[in-house]
Amino acid sequence: MSSDKPTQWHDDTLAVRAGFERSNVGEHAEPIYTTSSYVFETAAAAAARFGGEDPGNVYSRFTNPTVQTFEKRLAALEGGEACIATASGMAATASLVFGTMKQGEHMVVSRNLFGSTVNLLGKYPPRFGVEVDFVTGFDVQDWAKAIRPNTRFLYIETPTNPLMRVADIKAFATLAHENGAQLIVDNCFCTPALQKPLAFGADIVVHSATKFLDGQGRCVGGAVVGSKELIEELTGYMRSAGPSMSPFNAWVFLKGLETLSLRMKQHSINAMAVALALQSDPAIERVIYPGLAEHPDHDLAKQQQSDFGGVLTLELKGGREAAWSLIDSVKLCSITGNLGDARTTVTHPATTTHGRLTQEQRDEAGITEGLVRLAVGLEHAGDIIADVRQAIAHS
Numbered sequence: 001m002s003s004d005k006p007t008q009w010h011d012d013t014l015a016v017r018a019g020f021e022r023s024n025v026g027e028h029a030e031p032i033y034t035t036s037s038y039v040f041e042t043a044a045a046a047a048a049r050f051g052g053e054d055p056g057n058v059y060s061r062f063t064n065p066t067v068q069t070f071e072k073r074l075a076a077l078e079g080g081e082a083c084i085a086t087a088s089g090m091a092a093t094a095s096l097v098f099g100t101m102k103q104g105e106h107m108v109v110s111r112n113l114f115g116s117t118v119n120l121l122g123k124y125p126p127r128f129g130v131e132v133d134f135v136t137g138f139d140v141q142d143w144a145k146a147i148r149p150n151t152r153f154l155y156i157e158t159p160t161n162p163l164m165r166v167a168d169i170k171a172f173a174t175l176a177h178e179n180g181a182q183l184i185v186d187n188c189f190c191t192p193a194l195q196k197p198l199a200f201g202a203d204i205v206v207h208s209a210t211k212f213l214d215g216q217g218r219c220v221g222g223a224v225v226g227s228k229e230l231i232e233e234l235t236g237y238m239r240s241a242g243p244s245m246s247p248f249n250a251w252v253f254l255k256g257l258e259t260l261s262l263r264m265k266q267h268s269i270n271a272m273a274v275a276l277a278l279q280s281d282p283a284i285e286r287v288i289y290p291g292l293a294e295h296p297d298h299d300l301a302k303q304q305q306s307d308f309g310g311v312l313t314l315e316l317k318g319g320r321e322a323a324w325s326l327i328d329s330v331k332l333c334s335i336t337g338n339l340g341d342a343r344t345t346v347t348h349p350a351t352t353t354h355g356r357l358t359q360e361q362r363d364e365a366g367i368t369e370g371l372v373r374l375a376v377g378l379e380h381a382g383d384i385i386a387d388v389r390q391a392i393a394h395s
């Protein structure tokens with residue numbers, strides 16, 4: 001769906017109004033169109049709609065007004081031409097690869113990605129003749145060496161899950177374009193409220209809407225934002241393959257977008273407070289948060305992001321035993337793999353989100369047993385700090 005972005009509107013206005021046209025009922029809030037199909041006046045009208053001569057809704061596997069409102073709003077916020085919503089974040093990446101790539105093409109993929117993305121891209125595209133090479137870290141020279149004449153995409157996530165490393169989007173976009181390729185950025189951790197990859201030259205943004213776009217841990221969904229041409233191609237794929245977003249989930253994400261920038265500001269304030277408070281704790285080897293001056297990518301994050309986001313990772317001195325013990329002792333934080341929730345979540349990446357990787361893959365990505373990821377929520381920062389401190393004291 002195209003963004004219909006009124007160019008004069010600021011992001012805060014787009015977040016609550018873009019993409020929505022009131023029907024003749026006069027509703028103020030966006031309705032949820034829970035309909036699987038649409039009715040046509042005549043057989044000829046149905047044929048014209050199915051054939052694409054008459055634009056409009058055909059079947060909710062690939063067109064639904066509530067989903068389209070979400071698509072237009074997210075495209076507007078990312079500054080993209082168009083967007084397609086998907087059933088999950090993984091479905092966004094899978095649709096992008098399987099809906100656009102051809103046998104014989106190649107992609108260069110970051111080793112520092114969410115575990116399921118590593119699994120998806122490492123395992124399935126090669127079965128269909130798409131070649132994939134992984135690169136550890138974000139040294140552009142290393143990436144340049146991996147590029148081949150048939151390279152179609154470079155794929156990065158920034159900041160990364162869970163080590164919060166930051167890739168220079170502008171440098172990666174330049175590298176991609178110099179080699180006739182396109183840059184895909186997973187913008188899940190920052191969201192368009194803190195970072196706009198397309199403005200730095202990226203070609204495509206993918207999202208897990210499940211995280212901060214929802215913001216309250218209610219629904220699973222995803223999206224791809226890019227050119228009109230790309231989204232048209234993916235709409236064709238959606239029509240055939242069907243990994244579509246439900247209208248109800250789209251409505252929940254629309255409500256999430258309305259408060260996104262307020263929430264991202266508060267997540268960032270809280271995460272910074274937690275990072276600073278825990279920095280001096282003797283049980284902690286290091287607090288990994290791009291907002292801290294000693295984080296290796298602090299300066300880059302400052303240039304590229306408007307704030308540092310809600311996720312930080314602790315490296316505990318006592319390895320897995322200390323990490324699990326902290327997790328088992330929290331009273332306020334929730335032990336769950338999700339992030340981007342109003343409630344602070346605590347996760348052991350090595351045995352959960354990155355547990356399906358091989359030990360070698362985890363070693364390469366720097367996912368050690370002592371890491372504990374905190375996705376800092378919207379509770380009072382003092383309560384979150386007190387909970388983690390008491391958990392460390394009990395462990």
Ligand SMILES: Cc1ncc(COP(=O)(O)O)c(C=O)c1O
Binds near residue numbers: 089211
């Ligand atoms: C950075 C990142 N990208 C993509 C995904 C996948 O999203 P979903 O769980 O909505 O499929 C996740 C999930 O944790 C993630 O953290």
